[in-house]
Structure formats: structure tokens, C-alpha cells
Amino acid sequence: MKRFAIAAGGTGGHLFPGLAVAEVLHAWGHQVLLLTSEKHIDAVATEGRSEFKIARLPGMGLPRGINLETIKFLARFARGILHCRSLFADFRPAAVLGMGGFTSIAPILAGRLGGLPVFVHESNAIPGKANRLNARLAGGWLAGFEECALKIPSVPCIVTGTPVRGAFLNHPSKAEALQKFGLATERRTVLVMGGSQGAAGVNMAVMEAAANLAAAGFQFLHITGAADEKAVAAFYQRAGIPAWTAAFHHAMQDAYSAADIAVARSGAASLTELSFFGLPSILIPYPFAAEDHQTHNARVFSNVGAALLMQERDATGPILATEIQRILEDTQVLAKMTEACRALYKSDAAERVARVLLTAAEGRGNK
Numbered sequence: 001m002k003r004f005a006i007a008a009g010g011t012g013g014h015l016f017p018g019l020a021v022a023e024v025l026h027a028w029g030h031q032v033l034l035l036t037s038e039k040h041i042d043a044v045a046t047e048g049r050s051e052f053k054i055a056r057l058p059g060m061g062l063p064r065g066i067n068l069e070t071i072k073f074l075a076r077f078a079r080g081i082l083h084c085r086s087l088f089a090d091f092r093p094a095a096v097l098g099m100g101g102f103t104s105i106a107p108i109l110a111g112r113l114g115g116l117p118v119f120v121h122e123s124n125a126i127p128g129k130a131n132r133l134n135a136r137l138a139g140g141w142l143a144g145f146e147e148c149a150l151k152i153p154s155v156p157c158i159v160t161g162t163p164v165r166g167a168f169l170n171h172p173s174k175a176e177a178l179q180k181f182g183l184a185t186e187r188r189t190v191l192v193m194g195g196s197q198g199a200a201g202v203n204m205a206v207m208e209a210a211a212n213l214a215a216a217g218f219q220f221l222h223i224t225g226a227a228d229e230k231a232v233a234a235f236y237q238r239a240g241i242p243a244w245t246a247a248f249h250h251a252m253q254d255a256y257s258a259a260d261i262a263v264a265r266s267g268a269a270s271l272t273e274l275s276f277f278g279l280p281s282i283l284i285p286y287p288f289a290a291e292d293h294q295t296h297n298a299r300v301f302s303n304v305g306a307a308l309l310m311q312e313r314d315a316t317g318p319i320l321a322t323e324i325q326r327i328l329e330d331t332q333v334l335a336k337m338t339e340a341c342r343a344l345y346k347s348d349a350a351e352r353v354a355r356v357l358l359t360a361a362e363g364r365g366n367k
Helices: 012-027 040-045 068-091 103-114 131-136 166-170 176-178 202-211 227-238 250-258 267-277 290-302 317-328 331-343 349-365
Strands: 001-008 031-037 055-056 094-096 118-122 140-145 157-158 189-193 219-223 243-246 261-264 280-282 307-309
Touching: 001 012, 001 068, 001 103, 001 331, 012 031, 012 040, 012 166, 012 267, 031 040, 031 068, 031 103, 055 068, 068 103, 094 103, 094 349, 103 118, 103 131, 103 189, 118 131, 131 140, 131 189, 140 349, 166 250, 166 261, 176 243, 176 250, 189 202, 189 250, 202 219, 202 227, 202 261, 202 317, 219 250, 227 243, 250 267, 261 267, 261 317, 267 290, 267 331, 280 290, 280 317, 290 307, 317 331
Parallel strands: 001 031, 001 094, 031 055, 094 118, 118 140, 140 157, 189 219, 189 261, 219 243, 261 280, 280 307
Antiparallel strands: none
């Protein structure tokens, strides 16, 4: 039995793949220290996960420029490293994995200072600033997309794919999933999701599109984010359009199983989940994502016909309505998109990542 530390938090795109790796290591008989952020999503998603030891790390966004905030950041960062070193001294992990972002930097540095094997996982098609730094600090990195593997040529890379949650393996049938949401089995279902934080731009475009599609007989499963929950629910009720809405949904395997098409942002974890379910999609990248990485992610899917890429500035209600109806009413188009989407999924990504950690830990033990 070995022990591993996994830093995964701040967004669902970091947390859920990290949880998937933790689940595999636990199933193999190992212990896991899960390092998450103090954000609400992390607390909710890890509630009741008593099989892991869980510690919260303070969020530390990098300030711009040199000013008082920079000094405060450096002080918090130093405390974060010391806190991680203290946690590692107590837990004694054999290897450390960072799932990306600034939440991973302190654990990665603490691991290196402790002489541990350290890796960082990048889920996106291009690595962000934090992960370019993380990869160099770690001395090795793991990539979700083939397209990402050559972006940091000076650092060894293994393409593993991006892990998905173990709960997805036992997903319900389409009819069972629709019943859970109180939706009709005879209607085509549009899943709308903006990632773990929701997406106001996507919500507005879809509501306008849904109004244009009122006569088409479609129904909507709309995950809104907290800010727009009431407004979106009120819209569907006023318009008389069948819909289930919520700010956030924890059992996403039910939502994916119920849907015929998704309208979504193009965060890496969401795309991996879409490929797992073979769910065709219209992808609307977050226009302010760092280095426009969501557009790069979406192109991986659109280039092979698994999704339609639509920039937010172009995603007007009428255009979005036309594309939703075109795809849903053409069974051949749906079938081709489904096949292309499934072909992108790496079925053993969590196991691949876990094996890298275990091999490194065993190699260290033999020295």
C-alpha cells in the first residue's frame, strides 16, 4: 500500500479528473490525500468522500504587476508551501500529482522540496501559464490531448487522456434518465451547460433559440449556474417550453444520458465527458478564457465532426436555433457526430495516470 497526494480544485475541470484518479488509486488499495481549494464547488463535490483524506488550500490567483497585492500573494504562497510540506510530512505521500492551475503550484513545489516524484496533468489542448510553470517545476507532465503533447518540448510528456468520474461507468438508460428529470421520452432533449460556474452568454443565446424552437417540440435540460437560475426557469415557464432547470447538478451522468445534443462551453473536462457519452454538441467557447484555450479545445472536436464550433459573438438565437434543429432532425448527422465523438474518448485515462504515479513511486522505493 502506498500513499499519494493529488492537488485538484478550483474548478470542476481540475477537481473531477483528480477525483477519478483518486478513485482508481483507492480501488487498487492505496491511500490518497486530496488537496482542494476553499471554493464551494470543491466542498460540495467532495462531501461524504470519507475514503480520502481531504485538505483545503487557500485560493491564490496571481496578481498583475508589482504592487501591494503581489506582496500579499507571495506571503500567502509561502504559507501555502509550508502548509503543504507539513501535510506531506504527516501523510508521507510516495508521489504528488497536480491537476492544473495555481492550486497545484504549492503542492508541486512542496513535493519537489521533499524529493518526491511530481507530475502535473494538463486537460486542455494548450497548456496555460500556470501549467507551463507547473510542468517545469514538476519535471514531467501528462496531457489530455495529443495536440498538447508538443507544447512544452523541453519537458517529458505522456499522453494519458483526461479521466472521468467513476460514477459515469454506471449511468442510467436514456428512458431512466429522462424520468429522473420529469421529461418526456418521445421528445428530443437539448442539454445546456456552461461548466461548473455557469455561463451567462450561453444561457441568453439558448433562451432566445428556445423561443425560436417553441413549435419544434424539443425539451431542455438546462444547467444554468447560480446567477441565472431564477431567470432561466422563469423563461421556460412563461414560454410553455418543457424544461428542467437547476443551478448545478451533481449527477451529470444522468444529464448526459438523457440528452440528444449538448450546447456547452468547451472546458476540457466537459469535452471528455461528452466524448465518453458520445454526445454531439454545439460548443461555444468562453471568449475570455486564458489564451483562448477553450477554442483550441473545441477545434479538436469540430475538426473531426464530433461538434459544431460557434463563437459566442456568432451564437445569436436564430442561428443557434437553426443549427440545433438541423442536427436533431437529421438522424444521419446525429449518428456521424456520435461516432466521431466516441472515437475521441480514451477509455482508461484514470488508470493511465494512476499507473504513472505508481511506477514513479515504486521506482523511488527501489533506489
